[in-house]
Amino acid sequence: MKQRALSLSKTLLLSHNSKGLPAIRCLSTQEALERRHHLFVLEKKRQLEKVGRIEKIEVNYKGIPNDCTLVMNKDISTPYDCARHLGEWHMESSALALLDGSVHWDMHRPLTENCTLELQRFNIAEPQQVNKAFWRTCSLLLGACATVAFKDTVPVHLHSFPGPDIRSGSFIYDVDLPSLPDWKPTPQELHTLSAEYIQLTRKQLPIERLDVSMELALEMFVDNQHKAKQIPSIAKATGKVTLYKVDKYVDISKGPLISNTGQIGRVAVTSVHKLTGSSESDLKQLYRFQGVALPTGVILNHFAFTILTERAKKLNHARSPINPFSESMSAEESIAARA
Known part of the structure; x- marks a missing residue:
């Protein structure tokens, strides 16, 4: 393992030549990331251009320092x-927005329309949804x-990763490592993974959302057989797939996620566990x-955070893709990648 490895693996990309026959070429993992990012940016630009004539909406803000009405651009302006x-304080501290008191x-x-707006931080009186968004973001x-x-x-x-459950003590992501049959990470390897994570947080990157068609999602994840299998089920209800982008990394999640x-x-x-299931x-x-x-x-002292870390080392028994009938299965985990 190394800290800043790129071009990690080879994947297959299907395209078509002039005769309409499928052509196959190899993509490195870095190339697949770049391609997915490029398609995300192009689609976001297309959707913005589709807005056409700019319409104004009224956003009635409720909160500190005073309630006020903001005139914003429909389908363009964000919370x-x-x-x-x-x-600046509102920009840095707001993790989620609450529209019309319920969304x-x-x-x-x-x-997309006139609304009331409340900005939610991690220290609000009822932080359940903010905490879920935080945990969900950590998994992604x-x-x-x-x-x-x-x-x-x-x-x-x-x-994929299952729905957020703060009570479980850890956020998780299930990863297929086909060339590592019995990998048991060393403390140094876990430290390297933590260092990668800390680098992402220190960059203070915005977390962008985009809803795309099932067809585009399949094209974006053609290099990942697991995601490609999940996408039709995710899009079944609305025909759309919700994507999030952090820097050049794009993944699937139903959201919402925190701001930055x-x-x-x-x-x-804290740990990596091999999951076992049916042969x-x-x-x-x-x-x-x-x-x-x-x-x-x-703020948490070292001793208290160590207790959380030790708890997070234990296998999280959230629903497993190879053991879908685990005791902790929930409706939110019905398609793990939607979490």
């Missing part, structure tokens, strides 16, 4: 843009770290990556 008008909304997701970023942490010779295929990687404070990747499963080398984190600004 984060509203926070810009209110001040939790990503900070970087465009607003764990997948990003696993993608870039291995040597070039080790194929890394992200599978810098809102993740103290963090540690007929095609996931022979599936590993559960686990970690624990605190929001920025939450």
Whole structure:
């Protein structure tokens, strides 16, 4: 394992030549990441251009320092843009937006109609949804770290992560490592994964959301057989797949997620467990990556954080892709990649 490995594995990309026959060429993991990022950026630009004539909406802000009405651009302005008008503290501390008192909304997701807006931080009176968004974000970023942490010779295929459960004591991401039949990470390797994670948080990267068609999602994840299998089920209800982008990393999640990687404070990747299941499963080398984190600004002494870390080392029994009938199965985990 190395800290800044790129071009990690070879994957297959299907295209068509002039005769309409499928042509196959190899993509490194870095090339696949770049391609997915490129398609995300192009689609976001297309959707913005589709807006056409700019219409105004009224956003009635409720909160500190005073209630006020903001005139914003429909399908363009986001809660984060509203926070810009209110001040730097609102921009840095707001993790989620609450629309009309009931709908939790990503900070970087465009607003679509007149609404009331409340900005939610981690210290609000009822933080359940903010905490879930935090835990969900931590899982997604764990997948990003696993993608870039291995040597070039080790194929890394992200599978999915189940719905957030704060009570479990750890956030997780299940990763297929087909060339590592019995990998048991050393303390140094776990430290390397943690270092990757800390780098992401220190970059204070915005977490962008984009809803795309099933067809585009399949094209973006053609290099990942697990994601490709999950996408039709995810898109079944609405025909759309929700994607999130952090720097050049793009993944699937139903959201919402927090606003910025810098809102993740103290963090540690605590353990990696090999998952076992039916001998007929095609996931022979599936590993559960686990970690624990605190929001920025939450102060905990070393002894107390060590207790959390030790708890997070134990196997998290959330629903497993190769053991879908585990005791902790929940409706939110019905398709793990949607979490």
